[in-house]
Amino acid sequence: MNDRAQLHTLEGLSAAFIITLTVLTITQSTIIVTPQNELAMDVQLEQLSSDSLAVIDMAEHGPIRNNLTECIAGWDMTEAAYPDNNLEELDAPLSYLLPGILYNVDLAYFNNDDLNVKKVIIHGSPSENAVVVRHLVTLTNETVSLAGGGWNLADDEIKVVEVRMTAWKV
Amino acid sequence: MKNLFKDEKGASLLFEYILVTLICIGFFMTVTLNSNEIFIKTPNEAVMQDEMSDVGNMMSTMITDMYLVLPPNGNIDTGYRIPEKVGRENYVINANIAYTNQIIEVISASSGKNVRVTIGGIARTMPINGTASSSSTQHVISYDSTR
Amino acid sequence: MESLKDDTKGQWIALSGLVISLILIGLAALANQAMLAGYHSSNAALEFPKENIRELNLHTKDNARIIRDLSLSINQTSNETVPVIFENLFDSYSDQVKKLHAVHGETVNVSLVSINSTNGTYNHDIDMILVNIRYNDGNTYYASEPEMIEVRE
């Protein structure tokens, strides 16, 4: 028998085999690498975050005890310093509603013409894909004194506060 | 047959070259003949299907989102951008059949390929109509309660 | 098989196969990277400021109710009429909302159109407020004119 005659056939066979194998590997891996694209995950995160604020805003009874206005009204006007949070009433329902998601909450409001942005909940520094959602609440002296907060409003004053939440996946 | 294998001249250098050349010519002929099909049409088809469904879905999602905040008295205008071409072709977004079929259609003018996207019953309470052509990339969806 | 070992020449067919595979892998890696970077032909749909518009609208409604209650209680101790107090408070609200949105590059205008009372005693009580709400973020323009708000519970 002549052995040499098969040399090139074997070579060709192995080359074909390598190419086919590569194609197969790639087809399999594209699906594994991108199970859900980035866009969809961002949308989901943003939706969950804004839902959580909306739901807290409407809550009355059940596991969420205080609605968003009451939570904010009860703030004692001191900023949070990591790792201590300063608004446990809001942190509790948020962590209940958003398992696996970290967030920071800032309050923005105007004192005459000066913008104040105060940190009230800090859970770390946001990652690259963080989303920001906003919600507005109106405080009056009545809601503040009921919730025992330190806002110090006049009887005939209303204060619009923007609750700004930065959320990201861990 | 025995002779074929025994004869060394049968596979002479010349015959070898002829065979190789023939096979190569055969291969390149097939490739050239089908190159348009293989290298341009198939990828284009795949890209078009993808992008047209993207554009249609974008429209449908935007209309749904808009519907959910429509003012009872008033108006909304929102600008959006669409890609100039899907694959290599121009296209038209057609929302005129939305009322009856609950569908937004993206049609390519030259190849006639179309992709349809559902809009989930919204068109029955908010009449939707209009077309948008990819010849301009900036468009506006507009709603006015008084019309 | 002896001759296979002996032959140390190029084996270029197998080599070309390997090269083609490597090119393919490179291509696949590139394509995946583009996907991971969030490249998408059109994500304008999700840039529609639905939540912002809704929040502005719903909050204005809530706020009108809060202001109504507040102005009725201020009226007990003040000699101003309810509509006057209401208007002042609403102006303050409108101003604060405008500033808060301006921070994000959005133009918002909430203005009071009229204060209505069905029993005609709107010096003391109010049950319907009409306001104009306008929102513009440069890409989307929203106007509700007027938005009718029932403030009596």
Place this chain on the structure above:
Amino acid sequence: MFDKKGQIAIDFLLGISLVLIALGFTIQFIPGLFISGSAGESSLDYTAYRTAAVLAEDTGWWENITMNGTDWENHPDGMLRIGLAADDEPRSRLTDTPNLISKKKTEQFLLLNESTIIEKLGLYNDVEDTHFAYGYNISILKNDRYLVLNNTTVHRGLPVPGDREMSGITRIVLIETGTVASFDAKELPVDPYSPGSENTIINITGPLNYELTIEIDNLNISGVDPSFKKLVLDGTNLNEGTDYTAYKVINGTELPLTSTGKIDSGGTVIFRMDPGLFSGSHTYQLQIDMKDITFTNTAPPIPEYSEQQEILYEPAYLEVVVWQ
């Protein structure tokens, strides 16, 4: 056959042809290779998002020749759009309370037939006027389990297949799960049937078929170990865990309370009662026994649950998953 020279060309040809065939296949594959992974997927993403948005934020719509409104749950025949958001003003098209899910609409949604859901929610792919329905799974989850409304689990569609590309979106919603009545402990009477200032009583008129929640706040603590002892319904002791669960509120969060756990001063206690207890149509008497907590009012009147009751909304997750 023993010649060592003749075969080189045929051998080479065979090798090169094999490579060319493989190469041809590969080239044919390439365009589909990189795009097919995301082609149907982005469409599914959008569909899931739209479906969830319409369900959670829209009220739905029905109309016939003379009338229309958002209360489609009362007129399923004329239903044009499915939406689960609660609405107190059926004439106006939008709701002021997105993400607040109506119990009646959800119940009606569970009764709709398969083709109506696919058609009205647009859960299909339209290719040349032929509809190819997507697989879908719409459910409301509470504490990682399907929510149960009136003995029906809130779940439509097929179980999610593990081997397919799919896309899902989750929304946080508030759903009506039952009723709640809040009582001020200062207004609750001392139980006249088993006197003792640490026992109080509430009347509950049946039949009731939804979960009851009783909240008592402003508790007057009189000793060192303020706690809750037991619940007695018409003379029978109730079982903790099966007939009811008890909670206390600390810092705005609900924590489980056992019959030995301590209650903080000024605290609130909450009892969740199984609806099966109140199926008869007469008035039940629920006796609440405390320890080191006193009540001062005298009966009559005995407070009635239904006079205080409000709708209880609880947070839950609305999940929509679609696949080809």
